[in-house]
Amino acid sequence: xxxxxxxxxxxxxxxxxxxxxxxxxxxxxxxxxxxxxxxxxxxxxxxxxxxxxxxxxxxxxxxxxxxxxxxxxxxxxxxxxxxxxxxxxxxxxxxxxxxxxxxxxxxxxxxxxxxxxxxxxxxxxxxxxxxxxxxxxxxxxxxxxxxxxxxxxxxxxxx
Numbered sequence: 642x643x644x645x646x647x648x649x650x651x652x653x654x655x656x657x658x659x660x661x662x663x664x665x666x667x668x669x670x671x672x673x674x675x676x677x678x679x680x681x682x683x684x685x686x687x688x689x690x691x692x693x694x695x696x697x698x699x700x701x702x703x704x705x706x707x708x709x710x711x712x713x714x715x716x717x718x719x720x721x722x723x724x725x726x727x728x729x730x731x732x733x734x735x736x737x738x739x740x741x742x743x744x745x746x747x748x749x750x751x752x753x754x755x756x757x758x759x760x761x762x763x764x765x766x767x768x769x770x771x772x773x774x775x776x777x778x779x780x781x782x783x784x785x786x787x788x789x790x791x792x793x794x795x796x797x798x799x800x
Contacts, residue, residue, distance in 0.1 A: 646788065646791040646792075647715060647718040647719055647722065648715065649787065649791060650714055650715070650718045650784050650787045650788055650791070651711040651712065651714040651715035651718065652711060653783060653784075653787045654710050654711055654714040654780050654783055654784055654787075655707045655708065655710055655711030655714070656707070657710075657779065657780060657783050658703070658706055658707040658710035658711070658776070658780065659700070659703050659704070659707040661776065661779065662696060662699065662703060663692070663693070663696040666692035666695060666696055667689060667692050669692070670689055670691065670692045706738070706742065709738065710735075710780055713731060713734065714731075714780065714784050717731045717784070718784060718788065721788065729781075731777060731780070731781060732774060732777035732778050732780075732781055733774070733777070734777065735773045735774060735776050735777025735778075735780065736770045736771070736773035736774040736777060737770070737773065738773055739769040739770055739771075739772050739773020739774075739776070740766050740769050740770045740773065742769065742773075743765055743766055743769035744762070744766065747761065747762060747765070
């Protein structure tokens with residue numbers, strides 16, 4: 642196995658992390674809205690254009706997560722190549738990242754009203770943890786597919 646195939650796996654997972662929200666937004670834009678009105682206004686862009694505009698606005702918040710996903714994928718791919726497969730820990734790590742990322746955004750509210758914060762942290766933190774687990778599972782499957790397609794095999798010697 643070459644270091645190149647491990648790095649390709651990391652780059653692919655970084656891109657998946659960046660493009661996963663866009664994919665979900667595009668899929669959601671294709672679902673017809675069930676409204677009582679006869680017209681849906683998207684500001685002249687259409688549902689796909691509106692989804693792209695929202696994704697572009699949120700992309701800078703996704704960049705750190707994409708870089709983390711790529712870096713951790715490289716770490717776990719190297720371990721996989723050495724037959725030290727702890728990739729399920731990587732899925733759990735993604736859940737923890739989701740929870741911590743949410744805490745980062747809730748910090749101003751927690752500081753302003755600390756007595757009201759625990760239920761919000763518990764509920765939204767739990768949701769963020771589960772979403773992180775789901776994303777981690779997607780990244781694990783993607784990494785294994787890329788390693789399989791690239792013909793990578795586990796080596797008993799360091800890469």
